[in-house]
Amino acid sequence: MSHRPTGAQNPRDAAGVAAPPATAAMxxxxxxxxxxxxxxxxxxxxxxxxxxxxxxxxxxxFFWTPYDPGEIDPVARLQSGSLDHPFGTDKFGRDxxxxxxxxxxxxxxxxxxxxxxxxxxxxxIGIIAAIFxxxxxxxxxxxxxxxxxxxxxxxPALLLAIVFAAVFSPGTGPAMxxxxxxxxxxxxxxxxxxxxxxxxxxxxxAAKASNRGAPAIAAVHVLPNIAGMVIVQASVAxxxxxxxxxxxxxxxxxxxxxxxxxxxxxxxxxxFLSTHPELALWPGVFIALAVLGFNLLGDGLRDxxxxxxxxxxx
Amino acid sequence: xPENLLEVRNLTITPAGAETPVLHDVSLSLAxxxxxxxxxxxxxxxxxxxxxxxxxxxxxxxAQGQVSLAGHDGNLxxxxxxxxxxxxxxxxxxxxxxxxSALNPLxxxxxxxxxxxxxxxxxxxxxxxxxxxxxxxxVHMPDPDxxxxxxxxxxxxxQRQRVMLAIALANSPRLLICDEPTTALDVTVQRRMLDxxxxxxxxVHAGMLFITHDLAVxxxxxxxxxxxxxxxxxxxxxxDRIFSAPEHEYTRGLLASSDLEAxxxxxxxxxxxxxxxxxxxxxxxxxxxxxRALAPDDERRxxxxxxxxxxxxxxRGGGADGAREKEDRAAPVRDSAPLIEVxxxxxxxxxxxxxxxRRSAVTALGGIDFTVAAGERLGIVxxxxxxxxTLxxxxxxxxxxxxxxxxxxxxxxxxxxxxxxxALRENLQIVFQDPFASLDPRMRVADIVAExxxxxxxxxxERLSRVExxxxxxxLDAKSLRRYPHxxxxxQRQRxxxxxxxxxRPQILVADEPVSALDxxxxxxxxxxxTDLVDEYALTLLFVSHDLGVVKHLCSEVIVMKDxxxxxxxxxxxxxANPQEEYTRRLIAATPSLAEALAAGGRVxxxx
Numbered sequence: 001m002s003h004r005p006t007g008a009q010n011p012r013d014a015a016g017v018a019a020p021p022a023t024a025a026m027x028x029x030x031x032x033x034x035x036x037x038x039x040x041x042x043x044x045x046x047x048x049x050x051x052x053x054x055x056x057x058x059x060x061x062f063f064w065t066p067y068d069p070g071e072i073d074p075v076a077r078l079q080s081g082s083l084d085h086p087f088g089t090d091k092f093g094r095d096x097x098x099x100x101x102x103x104x105x106x107x108x109x110x111x112x113x114x115x116x117x118x119x120x121x122x123x124x125i126g127i128i129a130a131i132f133x134x135x136x137x138x139x140x141x142x143x144x145x146x147x148x149x150x151x152x153x154x155x156p157a158l159l160l161a162i163v164f165a166a167v168f169s170p171g172t173g174p175a176m177x178x179x180x181x182x183x184x185x186x187x188x189x190x191x192x193x194x195x196x197x198x199x200x201x202x203x204x205x206a207a208k209a210s211n212r213g214a215p216a217i218a219a220v221h222v223l224p225n226i227a228g229m230v231i232v233q234a235s236v237a238x239x240x241x242x243x244x245x246x247x248x249x250x251x252x253x254x255x256x257x258x259x260x261x262x263x264x265x266x267x268x269x270x271x272f273l274s275t276h277p278e279l280a281l282w283p284g285v286f287i288a289l290a291v292l293g294f295n296l297l298g299d300g301l302r303d304x305x306x307x308x309x310x311x312x313x314x
Numbered sequence: 315x316p317e318n319l320l321e322v323r324n325l326t327i328t329p330a331g332a333e334t335p336v337l338h339d340v341s342l343s344l345a346x347x348x349x350x351x352x353x354x355x356x357x358x359x360x361x362x363x364x365x366x367x368x369x370x371x372x373x374x375x376x377a378q379g380q381v382s383l384a385g386h387d388g389n390l391x392x393x394x395x396x397x398x399x400x401x402x403x404x405x406x407x408x409x410x411x412x413x414x415s416a417l418n419p420l421x422x423x424x425x426x427x428x429x430x431x432x433x434x435x436x437x438x439x440x441x442x443x444x445x446x447x448x449x450x451x452x453v454h455m456p457d458p459d460x461x462x463x464x465x466x467x468x469x470x471x472x473q474r475q476r477v478m479l480a481i482a483l484a485n486s487p488r489l490l491i492c493d494e495p496t497t498a499l500d501v502t503v504q505r506r507m508l509d510x511x512x513x514x515x516x517x518v519h520a521g522m523l524f525i526t527h528d529l530a531v532x533x534x535x536x537x538x539x540x541x542x543x544x545x546x547x548x549x550x551x552x553x554d555r556i557f558s559a560p561e562h563e564y565t566r567g568l569l570a571s572s573d574l575e576a577x578x579x580x581x582x583x584x585x586x587x588x589x590x591x592x593x594x595x596x597x598x599x600x601x602x603x604x605x606r607a608l609a610p611d612d613e614r615r616x617x618x619x620x621x622x623x624x625x626x627x628x629x630r631g632g633g634a635d636g637a638r639e640k641e642d643r644a645a646p647v648r649d650s651a652p653l654i655e656v657x658x659x660x661x662x663x664x665x666x667x668x669x670x671x672r673r674s675a676v677t678a679l680g681g682i683d684f685t686v687a688a689g690e691r692l693g694i695v696x697x698x699x700x701x702x703x704t705l706x707x708x709x710x711x712x713x714x715x716x717x718x719x720x721x722x723x724x725x726x727x728x729x730x731x732x733x734x735x736x737a738l739r740e741n742l743q744i745v746f747q748d749p750f751a752s753l754d755p756r757m758r759v760a761d762i763v764a765e766x767x768x769x770x771x772x773x774x775x776e777r778l779s780r781v782e783x784x785x786x787x788x789x790l791d792a793k794s795l796r797r798y799p800h801x802x803x804x805x806q807r808q809r810x811x812x813x814x815x816x817x818x819r820p821q822i823l824v825a826d827e828p829v830s831a832l833d834x835x836x837x838x839x840x841x842x843x844x845t846d847l848v849d850e851y852a853l854t855l856l857f858v859s860h861d862l863g864v865v866k867h868l869c870s871e872v873i874v875m876k877d878x879x880x881x882x883x884x885x886x887x888x889x890x891a892n893p894q895e896e897y898t899r900r901l902i903a904a905t906p907s908l909a910e911a912l913a914a915g916g917r918v919x920x921x922x
Binding site for chain 2: 209220
């Protein structure tokens, strides 16, 4: 024993040592933590900032806005930006900034409700379909569920909303529900593919071998492991529903007067497009920022929850 | 220095943002045409060393030191990507561990080989097809002409690795780095692959750096061995010396734990801790060593033959000698009625076509017959694709046979109701092959181990105490309860997996290659643990493996499977000593063993 480098003097058995130190397992030690730090990428940061900005606007509007949204000032109508009205005023002399702030509320409300509907209905549908798909006798049930899903997917959200507006009265509620229903197939597809992956894994085989039933496996193993994918989908669906709400309100099928909404602001600014383009600019910019924010956040989260990255880290 | 092909000096690698380096001051050199083995367990830094030579280090790792290669002036660590790209394949190239992920799945393999030739431009374009063909026949690809047009997924693992080798050698590099090239392959394929690598490297007079954790593999192909442990080189020397007179404790431990034929005084495999008593591999010539290494083994087996006997009434087993067993704690059914009875079981898979079109049948199992008595330890051996896993799935009720009868205890598995299956699964538990895939990454260890108990409806307090007890039994401390699987090493994860399997006190334990994904040093510990637990809990063990060495150590009876059928069965020692079938003989011959490899290595050397 001429040479004995430190650390090797008493060769520990690797299996007896809890939580291997950095030197023993660099495959998952420092490199991995480093990688996860790097995964806080630019798109996620920018997306999060934009989302927080929109969220902030909506929250602040509950406590303070420059003016009352219903406050009409016939003298100061169609003004450009000034100290009194940073974003200008509309044809009734209402403050555009106030309206943008109030509009953020509706935008977020529609997003939350629509995504909530889609997530709470779509995810279980996908999981159930996948569970049936894994049974030799259940592939038909899976096929029926997924084809029904495809039919729904083929229905444009706008068309669905128009139908809803025709059947019920046009308004924020039916618009939210319509957008939510239209987003169900996306969640179902994502949940199904994720579930199939998890169900094929060895730890689910182990759970089956330990007598866990399908509901328990879905709750304990599938849900936590597909949560990342579903969150990504939620973020993207949020962006889509923001856009859909704006579009519906623009068409007069969504939020009705006098509730402030970005879509309606756009619609009302149409007639002044040649003379006062900034009236269309502000709601347009905020719609774009909201959509961009949620999309970037979704992209960033997707990178973070990338199954390949995860496999490397696991 | 210029006469050395590769010279690594004081290589230290530190992850960005970390204090302690993962590679300490590594120096090694490789003469032109020399074949060097780099040995160590996972995480010892052997792959990092190779990657720094190839210029493939991940960017977040910071390397210091000097790496120089004949044919290139200056430090390779400072070389830019363009310089490295020119060196790769021309001077140094690499064969990776996983041939499926190292090949482009969308490119025909002929094109992939041609690509390497084209980029480096050593071969005139018009001659490239001929060169590709020559390379493929050099690596003994069956039907090289049509192999050029095959896609990677159409080939077997061994063939893919041949393609990798052909690509690596395409531009006649002077140094070939092999990173565990046979770890993902079957034993029989592994042996052929090793011979092929040795042959090709010798044919092109290249130097070789062969990375592996398996000592027995190195012995056959290398002249010199470098042993790494935790980022340091602990020992280096010629194969013969390292294997016969290891100087460093770790080398000795590694050597001891990879020798499955040697056991210590308690009949247990050597681990790194107990390696001091190890006397070296049993050489056919060294009588003294053989006697000492063998004696405890016999001692262990002799006193309780009855306990271990089972009657393997398969094909030829005839009503063997399973009559009088000791009072066994488990086993309600015995003697006349074996615990597990499998008769004429077959399983045919039909490829699912849309709307029932194009259904082709694949027979995974055909006419399997065997019985297992309570308390028996049965090994099931075969290459991948031999139907072992299908058989396990059927036994554990996760799959149903197409025809035939399976009885486990009182339960007829093939026609079992949901309730009967539940009872079966409480009685029969599985330890899976890959400890990284078989534990839910999002669950804490306590929840993972408790899962069978939840299913069985055990109350929360009792659950916790039984989980703690079980973790203690597999030598994991109570702190592990709150941790997640990724915080454990492979061996520890396999312990968790074993704890989960045994927490509900099953009668039968099915182990599906539980140690094939583990490092050699850890393998011995897990096998020892399994042996202890099987005794302690009076388990009937079904042990599936492609490694005959492991099976020989652990099991009293063995079944050899090939293409979904049982080729041979009987007492392990008999089969091992006197295989009747060609296939069994091949399996045995292919299993790397230290003694054989050394003997073979000696022959080659004396021949030169």
